Amino acid sequence: MTKVYLALAHQRQRWMNDLFQRGYKKKLKEEDLFELEERNTSSKLCDEFETNWKLVVKNAKQTGKRPSLLKAIQKTFGVRWCLYGLLALVKTIRLSQKSLTTTTTGEIINLGATDVLRFDFLPQYSQYILIGPIVSIVFVFLLWQVVGVSSLAGFLVIIIGFIGYSLTGPCFGKLRNKTALRTDKRVRMMNEIVSAMRVVKMYAWEKPYASLIEKMRSSEIDKLLQSSYFRALSISSSYVANKVTIFAVFVVYVSLGGRLVSSQVFAALTWINLMRFPTATIFGWGVEYLSESIVSIRRIETFLLLDEKEASILDDIKINTKRNSASIVFENFTAAWDDVNLAYVAENRDATQRKTLENINLQVNDKKLLAVIGPTGSGKSSFLNAILSELPAKTGGVKVRGRIAYVGQIPWVYSGSIKDNILFGEEYKPERFRAVVKACALTKDIQSLQEGEETLVGERGVTLSGGQKARVNLARAAYRENIDIVLLDDPLSAVDSNVANHLFHECVCRYMKNKVNAFYESFIMYG
Structure with a gap:
């Protein structure tokens, strides 16, 4: 009986012998491992699960009930869910x-x-x-x-x-x-x-x-x-x-x-x-x-059940990038941040919600600069978020035509070099790079660093000052090619008045003059 058991165990593990021998001779790589069947890959299961979940949400809206994740899991995995317990x-x-x-x-x-x-x-x-x-x-x-x-x-x-x-x-x-x-x-x-x-x-x-x-x-x-x-x-x-x-x-x-x-x-x-x-x-x-x-x-x-970015709007942007001119068009746009989310709906929506943006009609065409000036809390960032499809419309709508670059209110850098943070995956072109660095007032800063543009900024840009991070953030948007619209959300608040004046005239008004520029500031001081 023992011999029979050992023979069966040997046959059961035999299929792994080749992999063990390969691992003994060299370090295993991803291509050495066995491939999953397509029906078991995470991409296939993820797409199937997402389709079923959207169908469940659609049916739930029609019946007025809460969508059931369990139904989506059952439709996607069926008996396999009981075996694998996978949820992507x-x-x-x-x-x-x-x-x-x-x-x-x-x-x-x-x-x-x-x-x-x-x-x-x-x-x-x-x-x-x-x-x-x-x-x-x-x-x-x-x-x-x-x-x-x-x-x-x-x-x-x-x-x-x-x-x-x-x-x-x-x-x-x-x-x-x-x-x-x-x-x-x-x-x-x-x-x-x-x-x-x-x-x-x-x-x-x-x-x-x-x-x-x-x-x-x-x-x-x-x-x-x-x-x-x-x-x-x-x-x-x-x-x-x-x-x-x-x-x-x-x-x-x-x-x-x-x-x-x-x-x-x-x-x-x-x-x-x-x-x-x-x-x-x-x-x-x-x-x-x-x-x-x-x-x-x-x-x-x-x-x-939390709201997502609207795929239809993103698709429209991709389609419209093939056209020759860029533009931003608001048509009777009204929106509010305090809309109740579907995931937290317990009672009817309040009809007297405070409107963040109300009845906005605006058109900005190609190669134009739009400056939005106002005090804190006046809705400047909300206006920008509406362009980015982050603030959904209650009534009306916004149409964006062209590729967008965004410079946020809080500078974002990652733990690479200054050069890597500016290029951000773009091809390195020395003349273009130097022009951007000059327009963003980074030339002296880079020259003062021992490693120059190859200086590592550390985690979250710990080696840079707030003003330097803001300028690197701006330079990243300026360096991007094939960009039609640049959205600048209070990008100059972290720099002094002289540098801010230089950035506004040399970078925003001159270097990026062929783009639609939407510029947001709490107050303006550039003559």
Whole structure:
């Protein structure tokens, strides 16, 4: 028997031998690994899942009900979902600006790091919720052959166990939901602290923030401990239930006048011990993971229902780039940031919402400069977000024709060289590069650095000043070729008046004169 088992094991692992030999001779690369079938690739499953999810959302809008993520999963994976437990999330990069105000970075991270992982365990154990009762009936039938009607006493104990596990299941779901909310809050706070670490160090706020994080973590651990207590109760009860089943069967058997013999005792113990694992231990785990997965599905549903950038508008921009002239056209455009998101709709929309932009009619043609001037909070950035399709229209619309470059209010750089940050994937052309550097007043700054344009800026541009980051940000947009429209959101606020005057005249008005320039400032001081 041992030889047969070894032979079967050898045949089962034989298909891996070539890969092992290849890995022994050289370092394995991606092309050395086995390829998945197309139907199992993440791209294929992602596209199929996204199509089904949009169909579910469309049907839900028609019926006035909340879309069900579970239906989309069932349509996409069917039986395969029970086997693989795969769920692909591609939502994050498509979130609109409005959606980013209703969710947090901590929540998004927690969804990917914690909630999605529940699906790894659910397919493995959830099937025992159905298998457990069936197996228990089979075992009771076999036990009947040994002790007769006394086996029903054991079956009664098993039924009580099923009921107990089913009642404790919702407790796991509630605790999972409370834990997730506290984890979201803690991760969000940690991200904010890390992103502002220099300010924290400067004002010596390490201890107050450490105390705050410790309190948040303690609150989170309290719920994790409660969940662990329920889990320990569930596991221990599976062992106790086994002994109680044995006790109940033999007490009833003796009470009915039966006489215990060793053959009956050992046979009954064998069946009852074999019954414990599928009907108690794994059944309890299945109920636990099912309850937690329902909470995770609900959270992911809420996330998937957040507004996305409108694909139709983006497609129009791509089509219109083939035309000769660029333009921005507003037609009776009205919009508000405080529109209630579909994911958080609990009651009817308020008809008296404050309008951020109202009844705007405007046309900006090719090679024109549009300056939008106003105090803080007057809607300058909202106007820009409307052009970028980030602020959806309540009435009217906006049409954009041409390729867009955007310079944000907060400069963004990545941990490469100054040259890499300006080129940003574009082909390096020395004359064009020097002209952009000069127009953006970066020549002296680059000359003062030991490595010049090859100087590494560090993580988030830590080696650059605020003004230098703003100018690098502006230079990136100026260097881009095949750009028809440049949107500048208060790009000069971080530089002094002389540099700002140079950037406005040399870069915005002269170097980018052949583009549509939308320029946003709180006040203007350039003559």
